[in-house]
Amino acid sequence: MTAHSTAETSDPEPGPGLDLDKLLAARLHAARARPYLATALFALHVVVSRQVPTMAVDRYWRCYVSPAFVDGMPLEELAAVWVHEVSHLLRDHHGRSDRYARQHGLTGPGERLRMNIAADCEINDDAYGDGLVRPESAVRPASLGLPDGKLMEEYLSRFRLGAHTDGLSWLDCGSGADGLGREWELGPDGAHGLSKEERDAVRFRVAQGINGRPGSAPQKWKRWAEEAFHPPQPWRELLGAAVRSAASGPGAGEDYTYGRPARRSAGLPGVVLPSLRRRPPRVCVVIDTSGSVSDAELGSALLEVAAISRAVGGRRDLVTVVPCDASAGFVHSLCRGEGIPLLGGGGTDLRAGFAKALRTTPRPDAVVILTDGQTPWPEARPACRTVVGLFPRGRSRHDENNPDYVPDTPPAWARVVEIGSVGAGC
Amino acid sequence: MPTCAPLTLVDTPADPFAPESAPGSAAGTETAQLDVAGDLLTLLRHSTTEPRPDDQLEALTLAVAADLPVLLWGEPGIGKTAALTQLAASLDLPLTTVIASVHEPSDFSGLPVVGDDPAEQGVPMAPPDWAVRLVRAGKGLLFLDELSTAPPAVQAALLRLVLERRIGSLQLPRGVRIVAAANPRGSAADGWELSPPLANRFVHLQWVHDHEVVVRGLGGTWPRATMPRLDPERLPEAVDFARRAVCGLLAARPTLVHRLPSGETRRGGPWPSPRSWDMTLTLIAFATAAGSSRDVLSQLVRGTVGDGPGLELLASLDRLDLPDPETLLADPAGAELPERGDLRQAVLDGVVAAVRARPERSRWDAAWELLVKAVETGAPDLVVVPATTLATLRQEDWDVPASIESLAGAVGLSRRADQAAERTAARLAEAAARAGR
Numbered sequence: 001m002t003a004h005s006t007a008e009t010s011d012p013e014p015g016p017g018l019d020l021d022k023l024l025a026a027r028l029h030a031a032r033a034r035p036y037l038a039t040a041l042f043a044l045h046v047v048v049s050r051q052v053p054t055m056a057v058d059r060y061w062r063c064y065v066s067p068a069f070v071d072g073m074p075l076e077e078l079a080a081v082w083v084h085e086v087s088h089l090l091r092d093h094h095g096r097s098d099r100y101a102r103q104h105g106l107t108g109p110g111e112r113l114r115m116n117i118a119a120d121c122e123i124n125d126d127a128y129g130d131g132l133v134r135p136e137s138a139v140r141p142a143s144l145g146l147p148d149g150k151l152m153e154e155y156l157s158r159f160r161l162g163a164h165t166d167g168l169s170w171l172d173c174g175s176g177a178d179g180l181g182r183e184w185e186l187g188p189d190g191a192h193g194l195s196k197e198e199r200d201a202v203r204f205r206v207a208q209g210i211n212g213r214p215g216s217a218p219q220k221w222k223r224w225a226e227e228a229f230h231p232p233q234p235w236r237e238l239l240g241a242a243v244r245s246a247a248s249g250p251g252a253g254e255d256y257t258y259g260r261p262a263r264r265s266a267g268l269p270g271v272v273l274p275s276l277r278r279r280p281p282r283v284c285v286v287i288d289t290s291g292s293v294s295d296a297e298l299g300s301a302l303l304e305v306a307a308i309s310r311a312v313g314g315r316r317d318l319v320t321v322v323p324c325d326a327s328a329g330f331v332h333s334l335c336r337g338e339g340i341p342l343l344g345g346g347g348t349d350l351r352a353g354f355a356k357a358l359r360t361t362p363r364p365d366a367v368v369i370l371t372d373g374q375t376p377w378p379e380a381r382p383a384c385r386t387v388v389g390l391f392p393r394g395r396s397r398h399d400e401n402n403p404d405y406v407p408d409t410p411p412a413w414a415r416v417v418e419i420g421s422v423g424a425g426c
Numbered sequence: 427m428p429t430c431a432p433l434t435l436v437d438t439p440a441d442p443f444a445p446e447s448a449p450g451s452a453a454g455t456e457t458a459q460l461d462v463a464g465d466l467l468t469l470l471r472h473s474t475t476e477p478r479p480d481d482q483l484e485a486l487t488l489a490v491a492a493d494l495p496v497l498l499w500g501e502p503g504i505g506k507t508a509a510l511t512q513l514a515a516s517l518d519l520p521l522t523t524v525i526a527s528v529h530e531p532s533d534f535s536g537l538p539v540v541g542d543d544p545a546e547q548g549v550p551m552a553p554p555d556w557a558v559r560l561v562r563a564g565k566g567l568l569f570l571d572e573l574s575t576a577p578p579a580v581q582a583a584l585l586r587l588v589l590e591r592r593i594g595s596l597q598l599p600r601g602v603r604i605v606a607a608a609n610p611r612g613s614a615a616d617g618w619e620l621s622p623p624l625a626n627r628f629v630h631l632q633w634v635h636d637h638e639v640v641v642r643g644l645g646g647t648w649p650r651a652t653m654p655r656l657d658p659e660r661l662p663e664a665v666d667f668a669r670r671a672v673c674g675l676l677a678a679r680p681t682l683v684h685r686l687p688s689g690e691t692r693r694g695g696p697w698p699s700p701r702s703w704d705m706t707l708t709l710i711a712f713a714t715a716a717g718s719s720r721d722v723l724s725q726l727v728r729g730t731v732g733d734g735p736g737l738e739l740l741a742s743l744d745r746l747d748l749p750d751p752e753t754l755l756a757d758p759a760g761a762e763l764p765e766r767g768d769l770r771q772a773v774l775d776g777v778v779a780a781v782r783a784r785p786e787r788s789r790w791d792a793a794w795e796l797l798v799k800a801v802e803t804g805a806p807d808l809v810v811v812p813a814t815t816l817a818t819l820r821q822e823d824w825d826v827p828a829s830i831e832s833l834a835g836a837v838g839l840s841r842r843a844d845q846a847a848e849r850t851a852a853r854l855a856e857a858a859a860r861a862g863r
Contacts, residue, residue: 021835024805024806025839025842025846026843027807028810029842029846029847031807038768040768042767042768043766043768045766074849075846076847076849076853079846129854131847131854133850133853196724197720197721197724200737201741202768204738204740208741
């Protein structure tokens with residue numbers, strides 16, 4: 001660790017004109033206002049730069065500071081900028097920008113500016129207040145006509161550069177925010193950078209601090225701390241993996257059997273070989289059609305299940321659908337792509353749907369249940385692999401007739417995938 | 427080069443010897459074309475290598491050297507096989523690649539051969555030829571590729587091979603090392619995944635391609651990894667260090683010893699159990715004896731017990747690296763404080779905590795001396811919190827040391843921050859009042 005030193009130690013005069021005392025007093029104020037970020041704030045290495053317009057970070061945890069910017073900012077706003085810049089690094093905005101750019105084929109500085117703006121929106125909607133003022137120049141989602149509380153990736157899909165962002169073209173939080181290297185940055189080989197392992201260690205210590213004292217951090221930081229090293233995967237992948245493993249696991253679909261001799265046996269007399277036997281998996285989808293699940297949600301989830309079962313080798317006619325509210329409807333086949341009437345509404349009892357699905361002949365290899373979870377579940381494990389696609393609901397639905405009603409969580413024997421949560425790491 | 431078209435050249439050769447091969451001229455031309463194609467291929471295949479540190483290859487080498495089952499997770503076509511070829515060459519082991527998905531389970535569990543009198547002699551399970559060759563050679567690197575696209579029964583047979591090193595009735599010798607590769611769940615066509623007990627037996631290494639390496643390699647220069655060498659003199663020290671690291675953490679955090687993965691996202695990945703901690707201990711010892719970097723160790727540890735426990739272990743290793751507060755208090759003049767801000771603050775906090783645990787006049791003075799030293803050699807804002815805490819530990823008959831004047835800068839800084847906090851509170855209150863009106 002001795003290879004690293006801060007600007008202040010290696011160079012007592014980090015640059016002519018920089019009011020280092022003011023900068024460090026601001027950092028102290030920031031660390032007092034956000035004690036759970038102190039480790040990260042102190043891990044930043046200050047580099048004086050006249051080319052950076054304000055304050056910026058690179059992905060190696062160096063913080064570039066313009067002396068003129070420090071002079072012009074009130075100390076309390078400077079503290080807010082410290083928190084803002086360190087948030088870019090903790091939230092891995094550079095890595096997420098790179099991934100987003102790769103996935104969507106985005107190139108060019110304009111797109112990176114857009115990522116910087118979106119990343120700023122993710123930070124700024126709840127970073128200030130409670131001991132920190134919001135700097136005048138901070139970009140907020142509202143100024144772009146967007147709602148608060150979204151992730152950078154969600155903001156990115158919702159706005160374009162245009163007249164309302166013209167005032168932001170000076171904005172530059174460095175490659176730590178949007179992944180694009182700047183000419184004034186020291187780069188991977190420059191002095192005082194943190195290695196990947198060191199960066200992870202700092203982020204981990206901050207997350208541990210937040211998890212250890214959950215009372216003091218706001219909701220969004222708590223969520224960050226929980227997900228920092230386990231970014232939620234996109235639900236499509238998870239649902240796909242769950243359905244595939246349920247439908248193609250041993251005992252369902254394709255596997256070896258000694259029931260019939262293998263074709264190889266002809267060439268090897270005296271040797272008993274198993275043969276590959278293949279039966280396309282049958283998947284039965286039970287759909288919660290009660291009022292609480294929207295048609296759009298159901299439609300996208302149903303399409304996903306159909307696509308997955310096709311990918312496992314299932315045929316369209318082997319996917320059946322049971323709409324279910326308080327009682328189960330007819331069993332439909334997803335054969336010719338005609339619409340399945342998703343009628344229903346009111347309360348849900350998925351036990352009826354389960355029973356219906358298991359009674360279909362031939363029996364399904366896997367049952368997929370799409371629901372918001374506001375339902376009683378079967379007491380015992382059904383004789384079939386079960387995947388639950390759960391539409392997340394903020395709070396439990398209020399039941400007028402029975403205010404004490406608390407819906408059960410899905411049972412442990414089912415594999416549960418939360419649908420609709422966009423992964424920060426995707 | 428003459429300016430006429432090349433085709434004319436071939437048809438009417440100016441070479442006086444050419445007409446002699448007239449009967450076979452058509453065949454001769456074709457051979458020539460294939461030769462040219464061969465030359466072109468030789469040129470294309472000609473590439474040089476350059477030494478380049480490669481953390482993931484180093485991690486793989488160490489895990490293979492430690493004889494632990496390794497599972498490489500990586501998208502198809504990113505050079506897992508190339509890496510294994512290089513690894514085999516550097517370890518001086520013959521490489522046997524077995525593509526799991528084109529085999530049948532009996533190829534790994536042994537082919538049942540029915541003899542004359544099965545009831546009397548039993549049915550032997552005959553091993554495949556490559557296994558026999560491996561046993562005869564006594565050493566080798568067995569690479570089981572495409573584990574995830576094989577049908578479940580083949581996977582089951584393969585896992586027995588990886589974990590028990592048995593093929594039918596054949597036991598693989600100790601000199602054989604096994605590495606398996608699988609595609610991540612998202613890209614695997616049939617979504618194979620490991621059950622938690624199986625996942626717990628592997629060192630999971632994520633294999634990713636380095637953009638720079640690929641571009642440079644296609645340009646003709648591939649990297650040549652420098653293989654870690656185990657230093658024979660460091661072996662006892664490495665074992666001691668590894669035991670201290672793992673036992674130190676687990677003594678303080680008993681819940682980390684065994685923790686089954688919960689939730690859909692963490693399925694099929696590494697998780698902590700006494701078995702995987704034992705593997706971690708081995709890997710720390712190997713990485714220490716090889717003098718590997720912390721990045722390599724991080725990949726190995728997180729690939730064995732998972733991210734959370736792995737990072738906790740690495741964090742406690744960092745703390746092992748930090749100077750001991752008692753040593754610093756015993757000799758404040760000769761103390762060397764870490765230069766990175768967050769580590770320095772951790773050390774100073776530790777020093778103050780040590781004084782609080784055993785408050786004595788001499789220790790209190792020594793702590794002040796350390797704080798003064800910290801202000802003189804680094805950022806003053808780090809010192810404010812430890813200094814405030816240390817001041818509260820003063821007992822009545824203790825005089826404030828003279829050297830404390832050096833802390834004036836830090837005190838000033840603290841005052842400015844206090845004032846900023848007051849201004850902030852006022853501004854926020856004003857804004858709230860305006861919003862409320």
